[in-house]
Amino acid sequence: MRANFIFSEVWIGLRRNLTMTIAVIVTVAIGMALLGIGLMVNSQVAKMRGFWSDKVEVSAFLCKKNDPLPSCKGSKGVTEQARADLQARIQGMAQVESVEFENSAKAYENFKSTYGENDVLVKAIQVEDMPESFRVKVKNPEEYGTVIDELKNVAGISMVVDERELLDGFFDLMEKIRGFALMIAGFLVLAVILLIGNTVRLSAYNRRRETGIMRLVGASNLYIQLPFVMEGVIAGLLGGVVSAVLLIVTKVFLFDSVSINLAAGTQLTWNDVAQVILGTMVIGVIICILASFVTLRRYLRV
Amino acid sequence: MIHFDNVTKVYANQNRPALDHVSVDVDKGEFVFLVGPSGSGKSTFLRLILKEERPNSGAIHVAGKDLARLSNFKVPHLRRRIGCVFQDFRLLPNKNVYENVAFALEVIGKPRRFIRKVVPEVVELVGLEGKAHRMPDELSGGEQQRVAMARAFVNRPMILLADEPTGNIDPATSIGIMKVLDRINRTGTTVVMATHDAAIVDSMRKRVVELEDGKIVRDQSRGVYGQAY
Numbered sequence: 001m002r003a004n005f006i007f008s009e010v011w012i013g014l015r016r017n018l019t020m021t022i023a024v025i026v027t028v029a030i031g032m033a034l035l036g037i038g039l040m041v042n043s044q045v046a047k048m049r050g051f052w053s054d055k056v057e058v059s060a061f062l063c064k065k066n067d068p069l070p071s072c073k074g075s076k077g078v079t080e081q082a083r084a085d086l087q088a089r090i091q092g093m094a095q096v097e098s099v100e101f102e103n104s105a106k107a108y109e110n111f112k113s114t115y116g117e118n119d120v121l122v123k124a125i126q127v128e129d130m131p132e133s134f135r136v137k138v139k140n141p142e143e144y145g146t147v148i149d150e151l152k153n154v155a156g157i158s159m160v161v162d163e164r165e166l167l168d169g170f171f172d173l174m175e176k177i178r179g180f181a182l183m184i185a186g187f188l189v190l191a192v193i194l195l196i197g198n199t200v201r202l203s204a205y206n207r208r209r210e211t212g213i214m215r216l217v218g219a220s221n222l223y224i225q226l227p228f229v230m231e232g233v234i235a236g237l238l239g240g241v242v243s244a245v246l247l248i249v250t251k252v253f254l255f256d257s258v259s260i261n262l263a264a265g266t267q268l269t270w271n272d273v274a275q276v277i278l279g280t281m282v283i284g285v286i287i288c289i290l291a292s293f294v295t296l297r298r299y300l301r302v
Numbered sequence: 303m304i305h306f307d308n309v310t311k312v313y314a315n316q317n318r319p320a321l322d323h324v325s326v327d328v329d330k331g332e333f334v335f336l337v338g339p340s341g342s343g344k345s346t347f348l349r350l351i352l353k354e355e356r357p358n359s360g361a362i363h364v365a366g367k368d369l370a371r372l373s374n375f376k377v378p379h380l381r382r383r384i385g386c387v388f389q390d391f392r393l394l395p396n397k398n399v400y401e402n403v404a405f406a407l408e409v410i411g412k413p414r415r416f417i418r419k420v421v422p423e424v425v426e427l428v429g430l431e432g433k434a435h436r437m438p439d440e441l442s443g444g445e446q447q448r449v450a451m452a453r454a455f456v457n458r459p460m461i462l463l464a465d466e467p468t469g470n471i472d473p474a475t476s477i478g479i480m481k482v483l484d485r486i487n488r489t490g491t492t493v494v495m496a497t498h499d500a501a502i503v504d505s506m507r508k509r510v511v512e513l514e515d516g517k518i519v520r521d522q523s524r525g526v527y528g529q530a531y
Contacts, residue, residue: 041458209394213406218378218382219378220378220381220410223409
């Protein structure tokens with residue numbers, strides 16, 4: 001009886017305020033989708049950091065014959081003996097975990113596999129053009145700075161590239177995207193609160209006869225307010241469903257393709273997405289309930 | 303049943319009190335007319351009984367409860383024991399007679415079986431048998447007021463408050479309304495009726511409490527409306 005009665009009231013309320021209800025659903029959907037995207041960027045970045053943390057290295061490139069870089073001035077190239085000495089010296093540094101040598105041929109292979117689709121570029125570059133380098137792994141990630149500074153001063157090394165810097169740029173971008181998504185989500189939450197306030201106010205006005213009589217015959221506050229709150233909850237839930245669809249689409253077409261290209265095996269699992277969807281839905285519904293209650297206290301004196 | 307002890311009510315932004323040190327007792331099963339010109343405090347008196355307004359000073363007891371100590375949470379339970387009828391009927395235009403009366407029980411969570419049993423009884427009590435499926439706009443003013451009375455009485459309240467129930471109804475029909483109120487009173491329900499209608503008060507010969515400028519100027523059993531009118 002009770003549930004029946006409340007749901008018929010809710011249905012009437014939603015139908016009378018159809019345009020407002022749609023506005024609430026759309027705003028909740030976009031707001032919660034952006035919030036969800038923020039959360040997904042978060043866990044994607046965490047996964048990628050984990051993936052890269054044991055793969056990043058410092059590359060120390062060796063001087064070639066007539067190398068134009070200032071650190072190699074007058075260099076006639078590095079002889080095999082000098083190269084072995086260098087490797088031993090780097091290996092001897094306290095912070096270094098391992099050193100690997102990459103010759104021109106191997107560097108060319110890597111280059112080809114990365115830019116294989118770009119025929120023009122691959123053809124323009126010869127094996128001899130590729131620099132030789134040491135790939136240095138550091139024991140403790142915090143000691144990269146000192147290792148890099150030391151390597152820079154070693155004769156015969158043309159350039160030191162810290163791969164983390166390249167990654168940091170990427171992670172910075174991801175964090176900016178996340179911040180932006182969360183900021184817009186925040187504004188939309190504000191819009192949701194105001195919209196629901198308006199919807200409830202209209203609803204309360206439309207049904208003032210009914211609520212007046214309910215008050216008079218002694219219906220409890222909960223009984224009078226519940227249909228209005230349920231309107232908010234249902235609009236919030238529908239918005240949540242739409243946002244879930246948006247989040248699934250984002251995972252499949254955006255996150256998966258980015259992570260496959262950048263760090264294979266770090267795709268968000270469906271479990272991650274399900275958690276995000278659940279979280280955003282709960283947040284959306286709670287916002288709707290709170291907004292309804294606050295407005296009801298103002299516009300529906302009991 | 304209703305006990306006012308030195309009650310004063312001043313509305314905000316008004317310097318003259320709506321009720322000024324009013325003390326009155328209404329016993330169980332009594333029928334009381336509340337008379338007096340507009341603005342004399344009749345409606346305020348009724349609103350105080352429902353705890354729609356709070357007095358500035360004085361104590362009010364209704365059905366054995368001290369309203370000052372009654373928490374807001376419990377006010378709905380107080381109102382379930384009080385039925386209300388107004389000059390403007392206050393029916394739901396999109397519900398028929400049966401649904402309007404049933405609404406009062408639905409919203410306090412009564413089971414459907416109970417509603418199906420008592421609503422037709424009350425509809426018959428107010429003399430609307432055979433009209434249960436009419437919409438309010440298909441009824442005369444007198445019939446609409448009967449629906450309102452059925453709704454007020456369907457939960458068997460201890461008290462029935464009527465605020466000028468015959469105000470919108472012609473004198474001939476008013477007699478019928480008064481008969482229903484009398485019938486309700488005979489079931490043991492206390493009835494308090496605010497009215498301007500001298501003919502009705504004079505014909506019923508019930509207790510009359512007269513208010514003027516928020517003060518009780520007359521309280522007489524088996525009274526009449528008053529010589530001045």
